[in-house]
Amino acid sequence: MKAVLLIALLALAGCQSAPVRVELQRVNVPIPVACAEPIPVRPVMPTDQLEPGVALDQFVRAAQAEIERREGYETQLRAALENCRRSVEEPI
Incomplete structure (x- = not known):
């Protein structure tokens, strides 16, 4: 019986391993979020109001x-798009 106990203790002692070292590494992953930027209202175009x-x-x-109104509207759309893209691409 002592021999079995001795073998069991030796077996358990052999199972003990070196302490595990855990190294943490920070990983920045962009997380897409819903864009809350308001969509600019399309202006009334002068050619839409012309009679045939x-x-x-x-x-x-x-x-x-x-042409001037469309350029202004396009500028507003680009600004809204850039604001949405910036919120996704900024690091945390």
Whole structure:
């Protein structure tokens, strides 16, 4: 009986291993979040308000004004997009 106990103790002593060292490493992973940026309201375009058969000079003036409005609207859309992208790409 003593021999069995001695063998069991030796077996258990052999199972003891060196202490495990745990090393922590920080990993930054971007987490997508819902964008809360408001969508700019599309402005009324001057050519949408023209009657059919309008004179050419009136149409050209409306088209030129529409180009400026569209550029302003595009600037607002790009700003909203950049604000959404920035919130996702910024490190934590």
